Amino acid sequence: MIKKLEIRGVHFKINPKLMAYTTKRIGRLDHYVSKHARESMHAEVILKEEVKDAKKSCICEAVIYLPHGTLAAKEATINIYAAIDIVETKLKNQLKKYKSIHGSPKLHQRVISRFKRSSVED
Numbered sequence: 001m002i003k004k005l006e007i008r009g010v011h012f013k014i015n016p017k018l019m020a021y022t023t024k025r026i027g028r029l030d031h032y033v034s035k036h037a038r039e040s041m042h043a044e045v046i047l048k049e050e051v052k053d054a055k056k057s058c059i060c061e062a063v064i065y066l067p068h069g070t071l072a073a074k075e076a077t078i079n080i081y082a083a084i085d086i087v088e089t090k091l092k093n094q095l096k097k098y099k100s101i102h103g104s105p106k107l108h109q110r111v112i113s114r115f116k117r118s119s120v121e122d
Contacts, residue, residue: 001027004042012049012058012080021081022047025088026062032095033066034103040067045087047080060087064095068102071095 007014007022014022026045030038041064048059059076060083073090077083 002030002041002043003039005045006043007045007047010046010048012047014047018047018080022084025084026091029064029088029091029095032092032099034099037067037102041065045084047084049080058083060084062087062091064091066098066102069098071098 001023005023005027007019022045026043029043030041033041043062043064046059046061048061050057050059056078057076058078058080059074060080061074062072064071071091071094073087073094075083075086075090077086
């Protein structure tokens with residue numbers, strides 16, 4: 001779980017069920033980050049509800065602060081739970097890319113050497 005996770009509501013009251021759901025979905029994204037980055041990682045989630053022309057729109061914005069950058073995602077849907085799910089998916093993809101760029105260089109060396117050995121044996 002992300003140690004520091006801030007969840008705020010704008011024009012929206014956050015009930016305990018929604019708080020637990022958001023913590024469960026966004027809080028487990030630390031599995032996609034290396035161990036040294038998990039310690040300084042923190043996230044902010046802002047949940048909004050807007051009504052325009054008698055149409056309700058729920059917006060979920062999430063920002064994750066990491067040692068070498070900041071990742072952000074935003075989604076607006078009719079249902080707040082769907083917005084949280086979509087934001088989680090977007091952040092998961094961004095974290096996978098972040099990890100591939102800022103991952104352990106020793107890991108990359110091991111993978112490259114394994115490919116070199118397998119190509120020599122063929």
